[in-house]
Amino acid sequence: MAGDFRRAHSSAQDAGAGGGETDGQDxxxxxxxxxxxxxxxxxxxxxxxxxxxxxxxxxxxxxxxxxxxxxxxxxxxxxxxxxxxxxLDMSPRAKVFYQAKELREIAGGDVSFRLVGRDTRDRAIQMMHERYVPGADTGEEMLSHAGEECGIVISGVLELTVGGECRRLVPGDAYYFNSRLPHRFQNPGTVDCVVVSACTPPSF
Amino acid sequence: MAGDFRRAHSSAQDAGAGGGETDGQDxxxxxxxxxxxxxxxxxxxxxxxxxxxxxxxxxxxxxxxxxxxxxxxxxxxxxxxxxxxxxLDMSPRAKVFYQAKELREIAGGDVSFRLVGRDTRDRAIQMMHERYVPGADTGEEMLSHAGEECGIVISGVLELTVGGECRRLVPGDAYYFNSRLPHRFQNPGTVDCVVVSACTPPSF
DNA sequence: AACAGCCGTTTAGTATTCTAGACAAATGGC
DNA sequence: GCCATTTGTCTAGAATACTAAACGGCTGTT
The missing domain is CATH 1.10.260.40 (lambda repressor-like DNA-binding domains)
Structure with a gap:
């Protein structure tokens, strides 16, 4: 009887338990x-x-x-x-990590914007400038709050953990995620890490 | 081991499981x-x-x-x-049944309104006129839908079941309940039953 | 290599849930 | 009153969830 998988709860109305918000199926x-x-x-x-x-x-x-x-x-x-x-909405999460070349560049006159993501407008966020000294760490207790966050690494190396997925971002790389996903910022390098980041709702 | 009541799941964080929307306690x-x-x-x-x-x-x-x-x-x-x-909100449900004398009478010029309940204004409903022939019955399959319902019995007898509670209303009596509560109207008498009822959202 | 440490999985045994059926009390019809 | 139903509860046994302790795999350190 060891390895047999019971088809538990074959109740009549087991609705298709597909995507967004199943009830006790998966x-x-x-x-x-x-x-x-x-x-x-x-x-x-x-x-x-x-x-x-x-x-x-x-x-x-x-x-x-x-x-x-x-x-x-x-x-x-x-x-x-x-x-x-x-x-809980377990639907395939929106794109989180962007490579430098994936940034959409908007050149206008004397200035040049490199947009993170496509629909920046309906994301309604506000950018900031941050600097992480070597070894800096937002803490083992993950951050988790309302709103959204994004940013671009300017210099140095940023180790970012979002929703259990961890990536090492180098200058030019970027991120965008919902702040409810538990996240953590770390600077694993030996030099300052500069990031142009942003959050919502606008706090300043 | 027969009749002893186990204090099941004495988990530390068993928050007070009081009123509105407990989680798995009661x-x-x-x-x-x-x-x-x-x-x-x-x-x-x-x-x-x-x-x-x-x-x-x-x-x-x-x-x-x-x-x-x-x-x-x-x-x-x-x-x-x-x-x-x-x-589910199990909080003590709002007043459902009103006796004739409990109706608030508003006399204005030639006409006289008898209001069901106190805060008619924030209930935002629309009244109708209904007639039930003897033996009329909205069916064993209870009604249940969005909105709110209320009414006054004008003549005859109305047997009304709301949320499992059943009452026999005579002329002058009234009712008011949330239409999500399963409900059923019956005329158990031998003459027509006239009711001034109302529902929301306004359909006419 | 060898070891220590942590990981997820599995297993035997215990504790609990769940079923099938019996029971007493309440209800309705004749 | 008597009988037939229906109700909620309870009990013995079968089925399932849960625990404690193992196992193999993987990683990093010596």
Whole structure:
């Protein structure tokens, strides 16, 4: 009986559990994504939640259908409710990373703009100028807040983690993401890192 | 081991599960209220949901913490998702039934208005005139839709079921409820029943 | 290499949920 | 009153979730 995969819950009205906000169908996948977004291992999450790592593993593989109590405990490891968890939008996330050559260059008269992304206008954000000294780090506790963020690396190296995905950006590279995705900025180099960044809503 | 009540899931962060939209705490109470709103017995719901009546009973008594799969099956008996179920507002419902003497009378010149409820203005509804022949019945399949409804019985007898609560209204009596609550109109008498009713949003 | 440490997975055993059926109380018809 | 239904609850046993402890794989350090 070891490896057989039960087709659990063949209830009549199992609606197509495809994209945006399934209800308890691909629950395991949801949990795994959420956990990775916060950069936790199964054991770390298990310790926070008060369950065992095996339970996390089994849930993520959809080998079991956790009880409400267990699921509540597990999600207790995150700042999210069961209802919000079930309605989380897992749709393929918008493009996050742009290579230097992917920036759209707008030349106008004496000045030259290099736009990040296509529809800058309906993103409604405001840019800033930042500098990270060597070793600078926004902290292990990921940032997560309302709004959107983007930026361009001017000089130095920027190590950026967004939604569990980590990239090393060099001058000319850029980023754009929703600030609700847990994120973290680090300067792993030995020289200052200069970034032209931006955030929304406009704070200055 | 028979009758002992386990204090299930004594997780640290069991926030106070008080009023409006608890998360999985008073899950049993929620289910019972929802079921009664739709006028179903435990066995009826069990049959629809594909579980046994005992399961429904145990869940409603909070003797067990159902698995996601089971809860999904059970809620399959209603037109509601797990997330919606968990965020259902179970706060003490607004006043539904009014006695004739409770109607606020507004006398103006030659005409006289008898208002149903206090804040008619922020309820934004539109009244209609209806007549139910003897035995008339909006059907066993409860009505449930967006908007709000209210009315006054002019003559005859109106049997009204709202959210599982059933009342027999006589001339002068009135009602007011949110149309999402499953409801049903019946004329149990032998003469026509005349009602001045109203609904929202304004359709005419 | 060898080791230590962390990772996700798996397994045996325990705890819990869930089913099938019986039970008493309440209801309605004759 | 009596019978037939229906209701919610409860119980023994089957099915499932969960725990504790292992396993193999991978990474970095010595």
């Amino acid at each position: 629950l395991g996948v949801r949990l795994r994504e959420l956990r990775k977004m916060y950069g936790l291992s199964q054991r770390e999450l298990a310790k926070r939640a008060g369950v065992t790592n095996g339970t996390i593993s089994l849930i993520e593989q959809s080998r079991i259908s956790p009880s409400i109590g267990s699921l509540k405990k597990v999600l207790g490891g995150f700042p999210i409710s069961i209802a919000d968890f079930l309605t | 899950l049993g109470v929620r289910l019972r209220e929802l079921r009664k709103m739709y006028g179903l017995s435990q066995r009826e719901l069990a049959k629809r949901a594909g579980v046994t009546n005992g399961t429904i009973s145990l869940i409603e008594q909070s003797r067990i913490s159902p698995s996601i799969g089971s809860l999904k099956k059970v809620l399959g008996g209603f037109p509601i998702s797990i997330a919606d179920f968990l965020t």
